[in-house]
Amino acid sequence: MHIDLRHLRTIRAIARAGGLARAADELNITQSALSHQMRGLEDQAGVELFVRRAKPLRLSAAGQKLLRAADRILPEIEALADEFRALRQGRAGRLHIAIECHACYDWLFPVLEQFRRAWPDIDIDIRAGFAFEALAALRREEVDFVITSDPEPSTELTFHPLFDYAPTFVAAATSPLAAKPFVEAEDFRDETLLTYPVERARLDIFTGLLTPAHVEPRAVRPVELTAVMLMLVGAGRGVAVLPDWVLRDVKRNPDYITRPVTASGLTRRMFAATRAEDATQPYMAHILRLARSEPVKLQR
Amino acid sequence: MHIDLRHLRTIRAIARAGGLARAADELNITQSALSHQMRGLEDQAGVELFVRRAKPLRLSAAGQKLLRAADRILPEIEALADEFRALRQGRAGRLHIAIECHACYDWLFPVLEQFRRAWPDIDIDIRAGFAFEALAALRREEVDFVITSDPEPSTELTFHPLFDYAPTFVAAATSPLAAKPFVEAEDFRDETLLTYPVERARLDIFTGLLTPAHVEPRAVRPVELTAVMLMLVGAGRGVAVLPDWVLRDVKRNPDYITRPVTASGLTRRMFAATRAEDATQPYMAHILRLARSEPVKLQR
DNA sequence: GAGAATTATGAATTTGTCTCATGTCTTGCT
């Protein structure tokens, strides 16, 4: 059977207008077309849709079933069209985020909380960016927003600078290194270094200091969670290098000391990557604005 | 926007099959057609429906919305088609009944109760047939089944004989007429006659006796309900002529007497009228069978 | 029962959908 949305619209118009002629007017087609159309459906379905004998035209049992179906289905189609419109206008959309940076959860959650309120129709999700190549996933549209500190030149992707941060050394207050105004590569030789469990190429302390200096810490211990890492540091079980914003609370804690890495301090820049085509979306502009301002508050 | 059920079926097949080519196979259509089709909707709606860059093909945000809509809407269409099929096969249908005969409720309700159980998909309704021309309404398909004792020749309508009944005189046991073996026209001259509030042409006692004999009762008092009528008769406030099946209980009640009307008794035949086209429907056959057997039980 | 209004019908036209042939892109293999 070949029921079609057109038939639903037509039966609805006929019921509303109370006749083919008026309904045709309403739908901006000829009365003839409606007659043919309904006739076609009647033939296909093998049922009478309305009682032709009587004026005003009345719907038959089958016609009423059709009408009820129309009243249920057409609004759904309308809603779908609205959703598409919203998508096209950028009111709705998808924002699946991949973070290559463990410590970024700290500022990302507050950012998303604000964003969610402003853009209720955007579908938000976060995918831990450690199991896969985040930028490749971005290119393949598996995610839409990647937080990374390693931009790579690309015409397809846009890298939006978010903020600068200083990978900062943190140790227990009892550490001998507390005596130094800053730490340097050699200082790590006898330390247990606590890091997130990712490849060294994505760890600031290795890319920015230890790898160029060819220094290997006494031990490198992977730790998943920032809070656990800080706990271990406080207990003197190791030292760590973390973004400054993570250490905001720790700086005021007498159990810890924080020191710049090298005399001048390391400086890194955090980026958000999007596909170039998406970069103009209003909601992208908004989350970028939030992702620039929110972490800075944490750094102060 | 020109969303169509075809698009819903297609997106569903694509999601199920995991690609245009396989989906095309499933729908018995070329891959090219699907490509064109989806492209057309994308152009119209101004949204991307799936991520083409990656294999296996994945639905975009918009595509997923479309798919969800399809999963909600297509089953409704299926259900509608099923209903049409039921209507065509005569499993479903409408049985709106008009009765011109007040006393017929007595047997009609038990009949409908049985019928309802056998044909749950038939839409049953009763419309008191007093306010309008029942047979005209039948012709105009405002009702589907008319209970009447006045058939009129028609090619369009079919009159199915149901059963014969005897309009029977009933009075209080204290009535002087109790002495007579039957009543005749002259006996009404000094009586208050209780009747249903309908035109005389539809009252058996007038059409069958009083009008031909040119006898006018002392008074004619309209009463709506059969039970009330019998109560008034029992109290000696009037006499009535009612179908025999209504008087089944009264016959065994010493407060009442019942007598044939005229020496030979009146005999009338009850009919059910349907449109000729409907007469072959299986459910019509069923209700006719019930309407023939049930009243006879009441008459015994 | 004539006129007005409404629906039905048939042929022609327009519109839209599908297929065919082929191009382009992605991917997986060596």
Place this chain on the structure above:
DNA sequence: AGCAAGACATGAGACAAATTCATAATTCTC
């Protein structure tokens, strides 16, 4: 890295279907 295989895109033409136009047939109203 290059090539073959698989999968989607594209354009032109064939085909089907929906619509229109013109007109006939109903039904209702006065």
